[in-house]
Amino acid sequence: MNGERPDAEEAEEIVRKARRKQAAQKHPQRSALYGLGMFGLVGWSVAVPVVLGVALGVWIDGHVQSHRSWTLILLLAGAALGCLNAWYWVQREGGDE
Structure with a gap:
């Protein structure tokens, strides 16, 4: 583009890339590590109250x-x-999906 105004085809490509970038920013891709982390979070959020309940029950x-x-x-x-x-x-x- 060496300082000149872009022609219609270049302008359309710029607009298309800008829209794609905006869409990617609104809906970020989540990696497999995010899924594993969520899996672990859910597991621990169930396991900890169960173990604490059992420990307290045994003590009582x-x-x-x-x-x-x-x-x-x-x-x-x-x-x-x-x-x-x-x-x-x-x-x-x-909830955001």
Whole structure:
């Protein structure tokens, strides 16, 4: 283009490239590492409440005499909390698509 005005064909190519760049900026491509990271985040968001619930339940069962199994109750509560937590993260990260 050595300083001259572009002809119609060059102008169309410039406009096409600019539109493609704008579209790419609006919808960035996510890599496989992003997917693995999200997979790990969802896994940990479920695993941590379950493990904490089981640990607390074992401690309560060892220190308090009861006909209820606090380990089982808190395992289920941790699983429910973990699933809600995972659902929140998936909705938050996937909501822009």
